[in-house]
Every structure is written in C-alpha cells, then in structure tokens.
C-alpha cells in the first residue's frame with residue numbers, strides 16, 4: 001500500500017485504559033511507522049523475515065467491518081438467513097463509481113454457531129451513497145440497536161469460542177466491559193432459548209470490570225439479551241473476593257463458588273488494534289507492555305484459584321507483545337504447575353494462526369535499542385540508583401520448553417485481514433498433576449483460604465509470580481484507600497463509594513406480587529420466590545427482577561456491597577401508572593417478555609394478522625376504533641399479541657406485549673425495537689419515530705429513519721477505559 005498523506009483518525013489505543021490512550025490522535029499514512037515498534041518486534045522474531053513486509057503493510061490497512069449475528073440461537077438463525085438469502089444476493093454485482101463492490105462474506109472459521117459472523121470491506125461513503133449498501137447498512141444499524149447484531153472485531157470473537165460454555169456452566173468474565181465477549185458468553189449460556197422465549201439457564205455468568213463507568217456500559221450491552229443468570233460486579237479482578245454459596249442456613253457452612261469457565265480478557269497495550277487505533281503508531285513504546293505484565297499475571301493467577309477441577313480458563317489480549325502474552329502464561333504456569341496449556345490446534349481449522357513464542361527478549365529501554373538476554377544481565381546493568389522496572393517473569397524461564405507455549409495462539413493481521421490477537425486456553429492437568437493443599441482447602445472451606453488479594457506465591461520458584469517485586473500496576477481502577485474486600489463474611493461490609501440499592505427477594509406470598517401474578521394470569525410454575533426488588537425499603541414499588549436459583553443463592557450468601565454487585569438478574573415487570581381502574585398495575589416489560597413467556601397463560605395471548613400489527617406500529621396509541629372486529633372486542637381480556645408473520649423479508653414468530661386503556665391499544669415495546677421490527681417485516685420503518693425522521697431528513701422511503709449510529713462507528717470499543725456510548729464517545 002502506498003503511503004500517501006491521507007489522514008486516518010486514531011480512536012483509542014490500549015485495551016482497558018493503558019497508557020497508550022490515543023483517542024484524539026490523527027495520523028497520516030506516512031506517519032504509520034514507529035522505529036521502536038519495528039525494532040522491538042523484529043528482535044522478538046514474531047514474524048519470519050520473509051513475511052515481515054507483508055505484516056507491516058497489513059498493519060497500515062484499515063480494518064474490514066465485521067459483525068456477528070447475536071441474540072438467541074433461533075432468532076440469530078432467522079436473521080442470518082435474512083442476510084444470506086435477501087441482502088447478500090442484492091449486494092452481488094453492485095458497482096460504485098464504476099468499480100465492483102465485494103458483497104459481505106461469512107468468516108470461514110466462525111463455524112459454531114454456524115456462519116453467524118460476517119465481514120465486508122467497503123468504505124463509509126459507499127455505505128452512505130450506494131443504494132443497496134445503504135439499505136443493508138440501515139438494516140444492520142437497526143438490528144444492532146435492538147441487539148440482534150453485534151459489531152465486533154473478528155479476532156475478539158475467538159476467546160468465548162474457545163471457552164466452550166454450556167447452559168449449566170458457572171462462568172466468570174473477569175475484565176468484561178464493554179461486553180462484546182460477555183454477550184457471546186450469555187448467548188452460549190442461553191443456547192436453549194427459542195425464538196420467542198428465553199430459557200432460565202441453570203448456570204451463571206458474572207461479568208466483572210474494575211471501571212465503574214464501564215460497568216454500566218456493560219449492563220447496557222447485556223440488557224440486549226435479558227438473562228436471569230447474569231450478575232455484574234465492579235471489582236479489581238486481581239483481588240476478586242471469594243463468592244460464597246450456601247450449603248445450609250448457617251454462614252459457617254457456606255462453600256466457595258468455583259467456576260467452570262473463566263475468561264481473562266485482560267487490559268493490555270492493545271497494539272494488535274493498531275489498524276483501527278492508528279494513534280498507536282506514534283505512541284508505542286515497550287514500556288506499555290512491560291508495565292501491564294504484573295497486573296495481567298495477577299488477574300490470571302487469581303482466575304486459577306477460582307476455577308474448579310475440570311474447569312477451563314481462556315486468557316486473551318489484543319497485544320502482540322510476548323511480555324503481555326507468553327510471559328504471563330509462563331509465570332502463571334510456574335505459579336500453579338497443576339495447570340497446563342490445552343492443545344487447541346485442531347479447533348477452527350480455517351483459522352490461520354501462528355504458535356506461541358518460546359523465546360523473547362525484553363527491554364527496559366524506551367527507545368527499544370538495548371536488550372538483555374537474561375534478567376540477571378538486566379539487573380547487573382542497573383546502577384544502584386536505577387529503579388527495577390522489570391521482573392524475572394518478563395523473561396522466558398529456563399524450563400520454557402516444558403510449558404508447551406507453542407500451544408498458545410497468535411493471530412497476525414496479514415494472516416486473514418484481521419486485528420492482532422493472542423489466546424491461550426488453560427486447564428488443570430487431568431491426572432497425575434500436582435495438586436496443592438491450599439486448593440483442596442479453598443474448595444472446601446472458604447473462610448480458611450489465604451488472603452485472596454495476595455495469591456499464595458511461589459517466590460522461590462524461578463519465573464513464578466512475585467507480587468512484591470512487580471512494578472506498580474499502571475491501570476488498576478482507582479479504588480479508595482482501604483477498599484480491600486474482606487474475606488471474612490462476618491466482617492462489617494465495606495461499601496465506600498458503592499451506592500447501589502440493596503437486593504431484596506420478595507416473599508412468594510407478597511400481596512403485591514401475588515396480585516400481579518393473578519392479574520397477569522401467570523401460571524403456577526412462575527418462579528415467584530426468585531423475584532427481587534431494588535430499593536431501600538425492599539418493597540414491590542416499581543420494578544421486579546427475576547433471577548435464577550444460583551444468582552439468588554449468591555445474593556443471599558454474600559454481602560452485595562462486598563462483591564460490589566451492580567446488577568443481578570433481569571427486569572421483567574414494571575409498574576404502569578394510572579391503569580384503567582385508576583390504580584397502578586404491573587405489566588410485563590417488552591424486554592422481559594421472553595423470560596416470562598413460558599409462564600404466561602395461553603388464553604391471554606391473541607393471534608393477530610399483519611394488518612393489526614401494522615396499525616400498532618404506525619401509531620403510539622391507536623384508538624380502539626382503528627381496529628376491526630372481532631379483534632376489538634376479543635382483545636379486552638388479552639395482554640399479548642402473537643403471530644407468525646410471513647412478511648416482506650422473513651417468516652417471523654412474534655409475541656409482543658400490549659396494553660389496553662379505555663380508548664386505545666398500545667404496543668409495549670420501545671421505539672428502537674418497533675423500528676427494527678418494522679424494517680424487518682415491512683422493509684421500511686413505518687413507525688411514528690421513523691416517519692418523523694423521514695420527514696425531517698427527507699430520506700428515501702426504504703429506510704426512513706437515518707440511523708444515529710453507523711457500522712463504521714458503532715462497534716462498542718473494547719479499548720480505552722473512559723469513553724462509553726452514553727458519554728457520547730465515538731464508540
């Protein structure tokens with residue numbers, strides 16, 4: 001690629017707020033060179049000499065747009081078919097300014113769930129101007145807004161795939177925000193969902209992030225797949241406290257919750273994202289990765305103490321730097337030798353990858369000119385006043401060959417036109433591996449476990465973690481002094497700036513809840529004892545949340561302020577003020593309906609034709625007189641509208657909540673969901689909001705509402721800790 005002076009906007013560099021935060025940077029293509037990066041990675045020999053130029057050129061090319069069809073498996077399947085059968089054919093043989101445009105393609109390696117990941121490579125002006133692509137773009141944006149499509153970098157889809165989550169698994173996502181991988185994990189937990197209803201998985205997903213603002217972004221993202229099995233916590237993952245689960249009424253008999261699956265998608269320098277964060281070109285220096293190594297080790301080592309005997313951990317970064325990758329894995333394996341790297345070379349055969357490195361040479365020199373072959377050499381070079389910046393763990397250990405580091409996966413941009421990425425899969429040796437006494441004890445009696453904020457160290461072991469010798473953690477979310485989480489359940493709760501409302505489970509005999517269940521005609525199986533409220537008084541005032549059993553057990557056995565529990569379960573019912581009888585009534589929320597649907601009395605569901613749905617979409621509160629008989633009189637005792645709508649674009653099973661007042665009937669789903677439904681069913685946005693937008697912008701009838709976001713800027717960024725969609729960032 002020729003280096004012209006075209007400007008490319010750098011968005012963010014560094015995952016999770018590393019020091020290479022380059023949000024405001026704009027670099028010209030001629031500036032896409034960094035001597036330090038060049039010498040450092042040449043020295044590490046990450047790429048064979050004959051592929052170096054191809055690798056460097058690929059780093060300078062913009063990244064193709066990739067997205068994943070998300071949501072429950074059945075819905076995803078029909079949306080995917082829609083793309084495949086409807087949009088892709090219309091995007092073949094399309095010309096723009098005389099040039100042919102490539103249609104979207106499925107990512108060949110994203111085999112399961114089959115073919116749900118896509119990539120296309122057309123420039124923004126094409127999406128805005130070429131009519132077929134413009135229509136496709138509107139469709140993508142609209143489905144993204146309701147959570148059926150997730151804009152996600154191709155390589156970022158990998159870690160959840162390797163984690164192999166099943167609906168009964170207890171899963172922890174240690175560094176989860178903004179939540180693109182959390183969404184994938186949730187989808188796997190909800191593999192048994194149907195098109196219209198959400199299953200209540202027996203398993204659990206705790207999504208954690210140390211950055212409070214980003215935790216809220218995480219909640220917003222995961223609301224797209226409402227789950228009674230989700231908890232969000234806001235803690236430093238490297239000192240994640242023990243979660244207790246109850247065995248009996250007595251606190252003394254609680255056990256530690258051990259996880260089946262843990263994802264450590266750790267904060268990193270993020271140089272693998274250089275294709276979209278071009279500011280990294282200017283700022284990159286080896287200190288970024290060096291400084292993150294300690295925190296990365298601590299997070300992984302903490303995960304190793306929280307997984308059960310047959311459990312699995314996936315460690316990932318979007319960095320190419322061995323100090324953040326293989327070096328971290330090596331320290332962790334030496335700290336807990338009962339773990340091994342899993343050979344995943346036969347998984348996803350279409351995925352082009354390189355093996356992990358077995359040798360690398362760190363530098364403490366900002367200019368990346370001086371290297372030391374061993375830690376000792378480095379120590380000897382320091383004058384007595386120089387601070388020690390690097391640890392032994394930055395270097396490969398002497399027995400590196402025994403660690404099977406080649407089982408790690410390195411993805412380079414030139415292999416299949418993606419970002420750069422690193423993945424390692426770890427599990428305990430199945431037989432004959434050493435087992436530590438403290439692990440057995442940890443599983444059995446949590447209150448005896450050594451202080452979790454300082455994992456038991458094997459300081460005498462070469463390369464094993466030595467927390468005290470690590471450099472200061474550069475980006476741990478600032479916790480107020482003294483905010484350590486006590487291990488002892490009897491200690492007083494510490495809540496500092498944690499201002500969340502308490503979590504109170506209603507009695508299943510609670511009069512408001514009982515009346516709500518009766519009015520809504522929910523069936524006997526409705527899990528009333530798993531309904532919780534979030535307000536200081538613990539009453540059914542406004543919103544009712546549903547959790548599954550394990551989430552309930554965790555809430556009952558842990559101080560929510562100690563685990564900084566930010567949300568749990570999913571909101572299913574909300575109070576509708578000024579009901580028809582003058583008193584407030586609870587109604588099922590649009591987003592809660594899939595969860596409640598299995599408990600809804602079928603007599604309250606009314607089949608309707610597409611004409612009725614059209615009327616409901618076209619006006620906010622169409623009058624009763626707008627509807628034909630017998631619908632008008634039959635709707636009196638119904639609360640939901642159902643139909644299999646063989647519409648313009650796909651055959652679609654739908655059940656929607658409705659609300660009838662004395663004079664009107666309304667569809668109780670939000671504006672964006674209405675627009676997406678309209679676009680999907682009628683090929684146009686016929687909603688009030690859509691028509692208003694059309695009038696305002698004089699847009700073509702096909703896609704009346706000019707979407708606020710676009711697929712270029714719509715990806716929820718995994719990098720940078722501080723900008724969220726809500727804050728108006730270009731995420």
Ligand SMILES: C[S@@+](CC[C@H](N)C(=O)[O-])C[C@H]1O[C@@H](n2cnc3c(N)ncnc32)[C@H](O)[C@@H]1O
Nearest residue numbers: 015016175176178179180181210211236237265
């Ligand atoms: C690479 S991003 C995670 C991306 C996320 N897994 C996804 O797929 O959307 C790293 C995250 O780690 C968080 N983080 C940084 N230090 C942390 C710590 N000590 N404990 C937990 N999270 C941390 C950052 O706030 C950031 O959200």
